[in-house]
């Protein structure tokens with residue numbers, strides 16, 4: 001297919017098809033759609049992508065993605081600074097915020113423990129979490145990693161590590177389907193999972 | 203349960219196929235490479251969602267086509283059920299999607315709605331082949347019988363792979379993490395071993411009975427579960443402690459060898475004839491009779507457990523047997539609610555019945 005297409009069209013199809021959930025067919029549809037749109041729309045898309053890359057960085061407190069450091073959640077005084085919700089990825093924050101029930105702060109690990117993928121505890125933002133706990137003295141830490149094998153092992157690891165430091169350690173539990181991801185859970189499920197969190201035993 | 207209809211699209215050599223199944227035995231006759239095993243493979247996928255022949259699932263899709271599907275409708279005790287499995291070639295490999303009664307479901311939700319007991323020629327080495335074949339025998343039956351078994355198996359395997367990577371030094375060694383993996387292995391491993399112990403106990407009873415009938419009581423077949431962590435009683439507590447103890451006693455060796463050395467991934471079955479190991483001492487004929495007894499027992503246990511007979515799939519197995527054994531095997535199964543049999547010619551041991559000829563991916567009703 002790519003041999004018969006103008007090179008810039010083939011190049012863009014190739015770039016789109018590297019994105020998650022987008023195969024070559026969808027990529028081609030997106031490209032031909034953009035070809036038919038006015039120039040300023042394509043410009044707006046290109047600008048938005050570059051602005052995201054240039055202006056978004058990690059919050060130095062919670063490691064969420066933000067334009068201003070600290071992020072909007074870390075700098076919001078109305079939020080409960082005594083409760084941390086630990087998530088694997090910044091996108092999980094958006095899933096939980098969508099449920100509009102949680103009022104505490106977050107901490108993003110930037111991954112899950114998975115030796116198969118070369119990721120050990122030292123490769124995550126665990127050291128930063130320990131420092132933050134020493135500094136900010138939260139009373140509760142909710143571990144909201146997905147209930148898959150890596151999420152459970154990471155939760156257990158953190159629970160053993162953090163319990164001696166004093167805060168109550170809880171885990172999102174009921175409501176989340178077995179093998180389900182936070183990403184796909186609806187708001188009601190997330191709200192119920194937050195309400196039904198339990199203290200971790202280990 | 204009774205399958206009423208199976209529909210294939212671009213599955214192996216079938217571009218499209220619809221077959222209205224009969225109750226009782228359905229016989230598919232055809233020369234080699236015409237597609238009869240492909241059809242049986244598709245029937246098995248209605249129950250298990252997996253091929254019994256290959257792990258390269260791209261092979262299931264017809265040449266130069268992106269998507270294949272297998273769908274079926276069946277009558278079960280609770281009413282009717284329709285399942286389908288779509289296999290697609292994507293930019294990142296093969297993906298499978300499952301549907302139950304028209305709604306998308308996860309694999310765990312698909313598994314076990316239709317149940318199948320498949321008997322293929324490679325099963326004939328169940329007794330004298332490697333232990334992995336006997337573990338597969340346990341896993342295939344138990345995953346269909348109980349979705350939580352499948353879940354525990356998947357978790358167990360994933361955790362084992364993580365522990366193996368940790369022992370290999372893929373990340374900095376971490377005693378705490380190793381302990382967490384061991385705890386998860388004990389939790390999920392206990393479920394597997396518990397389910398296997400109960401299943402083998404049930405299989406052993408039926409296998410012993412049918413074997414005694416066939417041999418006129420002259421020989422005694424025993425089937426025993428041999429877990430990697432031996433245990434006197436079958437309770438979750440006892441199995442969990444046995445597994446924990448074995449992990450403890452082998453911990454130093456695991457670190458030294460940089461690999462997991464303990465757990466249900468090393469389980470096996472002992473098959474004994476009059477107290478001696480069949481695999482070491484039995485004749486070819488005695489081993490074969492024991493395999494038939496095991497498969498009869500699997501069918502009976504599956505029937506007991508789900509309260510109705512599973513679909514019986516026999517791939518070219520009867521023609522491997524002499525007429526006496528084939529007939530004894532079929533009568534040993536008891537009343538077969540529905541079965542699908544492939545053969546190159548009318549197999550020994552069965553009388554006249556509806557037969558379908560398969561030629562180059564097409565079905566033709568005989569007579």
Ligand SMILES: [Zn+2]
Pocket residue numbers: 059060061062063064070071072073074075
């Ligand atoms: Zn922040």
